Amino acid sequence: MAFTRLCQYSSTILCATGGLACICVVMAIVMFPGDPKVNIRREDVTLTDVEDYVIKNINPDNIRQTLRYLTTGTHLGGTEQELDMARYIGSRWQQQGLDQVHFVPYQVLLSYPSPTIPNLIKILDSAGQVVWVSAAKQKPLYAPEEASPDIPFTFIGYSAPANVTGDVVYVYYGREEDFDFVAASGVDISGKIVLARYGAIFRSNIVEMAEARGGIGVILYSDPEDYAPEGSNFVYPHSYYMPPSAAPFGTIKLLDGDPLTPYYPATESAFRIPEDEAPLPKIPAQCISYEDAWQILSRMGGPAAPEKWQGSLNVTYNIGPGLRESGWSLNLDVNNNNTMTTTYNVVGVMTGQEEPDRYVVLGNHYDAWLFGGLDPNSGTAAMLELSRVFTQLRNETGWRPRRSLVFCAWGAEEYGTVGSVEWTEQFAKQLSDRTVAYLNVDMAIEGNYTLRTKSTPLLTDVVFESAKKIANPDPLELEAGRKSVYDTWVVRRPDPNEPGLPLMQFIGSGSDYKGFQHNIGIPCMDTRYTHDNSTIGEPQYHTLYETFALASEIYDKGFHYHTAVAAMWGDLAVVLSESKVLPFSLVKYSNFISKAQDDIIERFGPLINSQNISLEHFTNAGKAINESVTNFNKALEYLDLKSALAVRRVNDQLMMFERAFIDPRGLPGRPEYNHVITAPSKNDAYSGTAFAGLIDTLSAIEEAQEEHRNDLWRTFAHHLAAVTHLLNTAAKVLTDDLW
């Protein structure tokens, strides 16, 4: 029965059931302030009805208007502007009538540029005179707000404040192999300032490696080769390519969450470690535009960098060290401050009807380095429209989801998922006991080419099914007969290993699902519309030019892409909160594990065989999961769907499956990661590989000198046993067996 029909006579037929459930829930703590007088009978509405309603009622104009509001100013984490934005989101949710809206504060250490003294890079001649100085801010190019006096000086979050002078060395993308190449070329990084390109690895690791090698400072820029492939005339605002004056901000903290309160929430009562023990760099780092990078690169001496290292700036890229002119040097002056401040998460709840104590959590951060035209406001604008649609549905019909929907707007994500990690630390127990899934959308769009989704294997099937339901926002694709988001996805981003399926990426890290997936073991999904392969990443990402104009004039004039992502997000929320039995892909997960095990054996089998270490228990545990999944699914056919407790039992087993992979002791040497399957690898070469603890240890063994191998083999054997234990746990979690 469709909702439109239902609503007409809902007031007469629906009174009876609503009363009892309401009294019970209201008295047992929860209040439904916005509750209508009537409730629909759940038997009268199908899952498809709700899905259709949510998908159809998302209004692109609402997303546009919200995005316009969200991007009028900057709202850096922990600032008054961030708090204003939190208040705005909270009041929107209150107006929409979510049952609960709360602000959850954390006292955290964030990093800011000086309000008065810019961070500058200077070229000094042999007399110490300034030959050239970098831009203090990015140039306004198009949107009026780019010229706002509130724009902070260009900076890198958590850079150490320092003024250093020295020779400069070009290290390409600053990967381990790049540093090794530089060293092999006879250039010592020690005492030098490193110039690295963004794009291949997380910027924190570039700075970490530079510091470890004795570097005294780091300069980061984006080469036009990677971000402006069609030359400097076809860039923002004429296209979405990167203009010469863009300098992408970012954090260089090494661990997620507040740096001073590892593992515990940064509440008022938290214990804070001394700042010098925090995972923060000790050297200064600064981002610059490629027009400024040219100023340095064009003056550098030393041997030419390899062909591959040459970018598309019109110079020969030399490695250095130093500038060609004798006695000239580079000065890097960073005036950032690490500051204790408060950041807020905004949490809004639509309480579930049957299972208020089961949560489907939707989240995105709302802080931005600058305007956040895409990151994160495209996602936040979508989320605010989604919550509106859900409350509209409730207001019109009295419907409520079976399970609670929890909407979260995270603070200070840009500094390293600070708000969300602190929250998952604070509420770890409840979230672990009660959360069905966490659905993250950071940028709803960073392009209009195809969907890009990461998830735990458990959610792969529901994501595919949702993507099939969402109309294709691309008119040309529609013309080509590709009706759904899925249809474009499978063509433009196919899975190389699974012909006929779109690529579902490994969940990895890098946004607010980190605490959920990797510490608690809550099934997570992260999705967005993305760009094609002509650039590495979205070119205006974290720059001044990530504006409303970029979103509304260049990427998504009709806001159809925003709408498609919002619809899919909403549909997933409906499916996960409404389905009587959780629609988790146990078979996908089991196959994923088997394949990852095979990969390890194929890649490292001979190495492991050189030791007295058997993989038999490990592979048997994979088989045990496979068998347990088969039995579980068979038993599911006979499940008495009318027995609330029988259904709950099965759902609890499903919900706890992902949790089974959590080792409270963490991965080897990485206590900040607990999920033994999905934790990202330390080694970028293995990103997207499961069992990071095993893989990383094995690749360390390959590279280690003989005398260090014994310790690493012990680490490997120990972790292998832990992983095997947890795989067996996962197999058992689907049963009542305690043997």
Added chain:
Amino acid sequence: MAFTRLCQYSSTILCATGGLACICVVMAIVMFPGDPKVNIRREDVTLTDVEDYVIKNINPDNIRQTLRYLTTGTHLGGTEQELDMARYIGSRWQQQGLDQVHFVPYQVLLSYPSPTIPNLIKILDSAGQVVWVSAAKQKPLYAPEEASPDIPFTFIGYSAPANVTGDVVYVYYGREEDFDFVAASGVDISGKIVLARYGAIFRSNIVEMAEARGGIGVILYSDPEDYAPEGSNFVYPHSYYMPPSAAPFGTIKLLDGDPLTPYYPATESAFRIPEDEAPLPKIPAQCISYEDAWQILSRMGGPAAPEKWQGSLNVTYNIGPGLRESGWSLNLDVNNNNTMTTTYNVVGVMTGQEEPDRYVVLGNHYDAWLFGGLDPNSGTAAMLELSRVFTQLRNETGWRPRRSLVFCAWGAEEYGTVGSVEWTEQFAKQLSDRTVAYLNVDMAIEGNYTLRTKSTPLLTDVVFESAKKIANPDPLELEAGRKSVYDTWVVRRPDPNEPGLPLMQFIGSGSDYKGFQHNIGIPCMDTRYTHDNSTIGEPQYHTLYETFALASEIYDKGFHYHTAVAAMWGDLAVVLSESKVLPFSLVKYSNFISKAQDDIIERFGPLINSQNISLEHFTNAGKAINESVTNFNKALEYLDLKSALAVRRVNDQLMMFERAFIDPRGLPGRPEYNHVITAPSKNDAYSGTAFAGLIDTLSAIEEAQEEHRNDLWRTFAHHLAAVTHLLNTAAKVLTDDLW
């Protein structure tokens, strides 16, 4: 409606409901092999009916017969005899018709005496000739089985095998203050053999301290002052006092569980640390009888020990070092072996009707140092009778508990709760998600004087209520008008702080609840009938004389005390498995926490105030629990008991309350304990005190030299914040709040 009446026409009225529930559960994994054709309708039977049935149907003669069987031979952990006993228990449960019976093996490192070479202590004269040698075994005194050739040589579990010769030093109870006194007397322990009395602290710690001070061996004995107060004529078999030839065995491993697989289960696939890294002593230790101790003490030289240190052997106790005769020495020769072997837990399940995935676990170990007449077989005999009664009830009426009953017989407890800890490590996730309570009875009786019970505050009220329902097994007490077990308890073991209530002891450690309570946070209870204060502990504990005769002829001729404990155990199982809403004492727990907080402030307030550390958040968190408990209980009044999911939600919140106090990172310096409230103190002076991590750190600060205090204060502040966080978590766990 009583069961007797119900049974008559149950077959006609009860068919209808059984069918559906059964199909569902059978198909969804669980089988009910012993299921009768009929099931009672749950509405027709009250909680009291079930309680009455269980209490009334426990048959003392059955307990007697089982105890007789269990105590005919020895069954040391990890031996063929232990396995025989496991098979016996398993087959009994199968015969009784439990739904599932399983053997759960662990490969563990245990310790045995040599089968051929006894552990001996010799006094050597100056020419090295043997003047005296200790008994290899304890003398048979009464029961025929005491003369069995299967009795192992007297030994201490995990003593290092070694042959050492040196001077002997008497250290009283071997507490830290005793060692300090000896040192202050100018006697250096280094290079000496230590002679210590059992009774004040855990024997492992005596050996640990001796080893840390350079001692080369330890001899442990029980002084008749503590265990034979009425002289050597009124001892076993004439009384339950200790005879001169008794030498109590025991373990001296420092941590619980298998020594080679800390934190992970000792399955086949486990990683095992090298034995020399295990928490095992590096020096030999041996237990001896007090008649043998006299041989040493009567020859010792050096200054007389203080008056308090004098025991009731007819000599002057000297401190030493060494013997009076010049050139004489003591030789300690221990020939134990640490051996990898397999121990088994036996797990039997009666599957719950409505909530098969909620467990009430009952357990006791079944290994014994020797015959185990009390420890553990009095408990095991009671458990086997209890399971019989439950299956009889099910067979007669079709009744099943609402939640599953899980009966556990643990292996190798005597070696340091090996079987149970490995099991809680293996099934930690499921147990944490699903277990309502763990009810431990190790010895059902160690006396016939009064009940002695330890529990989490959460179970205090249900234990009191149960104890009131159990008829007093003591005829003299009955005559005195004390009808119930409770009535004697409140008189003979009153709570000094709560006039009118019996003493409920702090849960502490020392039996198989360790992994449940202290690592997972499952509410635990441990009960037994105990002795009066004339001895420190049960005098035959762990000796050859802990026989069936001791139980059946001296302590409990009619097996009424065994029966009373079994009945109470069973009643608690009924109440916890049958009650629709879990009968947990949130108010008791909240008050307990407040009082413990007040105690800390009273005892350490001035010390803490000397630092810049506020206790405000800590005490506020206690108040938050109080408030949350009040709100929770208020809401409970309006709970819709007909809504299965509403009831389940409340029960899950109750079940998770104790879990909230678990810190996965463990206590400061003690990762083997996770419960921040109930973990036992490192310091015996504070045993029975809550918040051991805080208390131990504060008392260490008091004792520390100035230069070490800063680190300790940091530890304190850090842990205080963790505790505060977990108290706040507990307050929140009773709600759906995520803010």
